[in-house]
Amino acid sequence: MAYQESHVTQRQASAVSTNKVLRNTYALLAMTLLFSAVTAGAAMAMGIERMNIFVFFIGAYGLMFLVHKTANSAAGLLATFAFTGFMGFTLGPILSAYLAMPNGAALIMNALAMTGATFIGLSAVALITKKDFSFLGNFLLAGAIVLILAMVAALIFNIPTLSLAVSAGFVLFASAAILFQTSEIVHRAGETNYILATITLYVSIYNLFVSLLSILGIMSSD
Numbered sequence: 001m002a003y004q005e006s007h008v009t010q011r012q013a014s015a016v017s018t019n020k021v022l023r024n025t026y027a028l029l030a031m032t033l034l035f036s037a038v039t040a041g042a043a044m045a046m047g048i049e050r051m052n053i054f055v056f057f058i059g060a061y062g063l064m065f066l067v068h069k070t071a072n073s074a075a076g077l078l079a080t081f082a083f084t085g086f087m088g089f090t091l092g093p094i095l096s097a098y099l100a101m102p103n104g105a106a107l108i109m110n111a112l113a114m115t116g117a118t119f120i121g122l123s124a125v126a127l128i129t130k131k132d133f134s135f136l137g138n139f140l141l142a143g144a145i146v147l148i149l150a151m152v153a154a155l156i157f158n159i160p161t162l163s164l165a166v167s168a169g170f171v172l173f174a175s176a177a178i179l180f181q182t183s184e185i186v187h188r189a190g191e192t193n194y195i196l197a198t199i200t201l202y203v204s205i206y207n208l209f210v211s212l213l214s215i216l217g218i219m220s221s222d
Contacts, residue, residue: 018185018186021185021194021197022127022185022186024194025185025194025197025198025201028077028080028194028195028198029198029201029202029205031081032080032081032084032198032202033084033202033205035081035084035085035088036084036085036087036088036091036202036206037088038085038088039085039086039088039089039092040088040089040091040092040095041092042089042092043088043089043090043091043092043093043096044092044093044095044096044099046092047096048089048092048093049093050093050094050097051090051093053155056090059086059090060083060086060087060090063079063082063083063086064083064199064203066079066082066083067079067080067083067195067196067199068196068199071193071195071196072193076195077195080195080198080199083199084202087202087206091206091210094210094213095108098213098217101217101220103220107213107216107217107220108213110212110216111209111212111213111216112209114212115205115208115209115212118175118178118208119178119201119204119205119208122175122178122179122182123178123182125179126178126179126182126183126186127182127186130186130187131183132183132187133176133179133180133182133183134180134183134184134187136176136177136179136180136183137180139176140173140176140177140180143169143172143173143176144173146169147166147169147170147173150162150165150166150169151166154166160218163214163218164214164215164218167211167212167214167215167218168211168215170207170208170210170211171208171211171212171215173207174203174204174205174207174208174211175204175208177200177201177203177204178201178204178205178208181197181200181201181204182201184197185197
């Protein structure tokens with residue numbers, strides 16, 4: 001009887017911890033997305049041109065490294081907003097380029113709607129079914145390597161069909177990452193750092209939006 005009570009207590013404590021991580025993750029995710037929207041708007045208002053790809057990679061991966069190094073301290077929150085603010089700022093010139101198209105505003109709104117619907121749907125699947133998606137870990141590792149190589153090739157050779165394939169690949173990759181990260185919070189008691197969980201979901205949403213926007217832009221008659 002004592003063992004059963006202890007087991008029940010542990011499960012209840014685990015459920016409370018999981019719910020706390022989920023609340024903190026989604027709250028911070030909402031704030032970072034809003035902050036990114038502000039910095040994107042600032043970049044558009046300032047007329048910032050599209051950032052050099054190498055500068056982008058140095059800034060993005062440098063700030064992401066900083067987030068991981070400070071994730072267990074209060075400085076992790078500042079690093080998180082620095083990273084997401086930078087990502088939003090780099091998104092501004094891309095949005096400006098699409099808004100210059102005759103149907104650019106519609107493309108952006110459609111990409112936003114599709115991104116939101118995809119994120120909510122995938123999160124609901126992981127939270128409601130409580131299925132363990134940890135098996136996607138190996139797929140994400142292999143997919144990241146393949147997508148980086150394909151992206152470099154698309155930049156070098158400037159092949160539209162390859163760019164379309166890379167964007168489609170990123171949509172699948174981001175979707176898998178959302179399922180995987182949400183599942184990790186639900187099923188892994190050790191996944192308690194909401195800063196790292198937020199960054200993973202943020203990057204997935206960012207990639208999902210940019211990739212869907214790219215696909216819609218390529219398919220657009222304009």
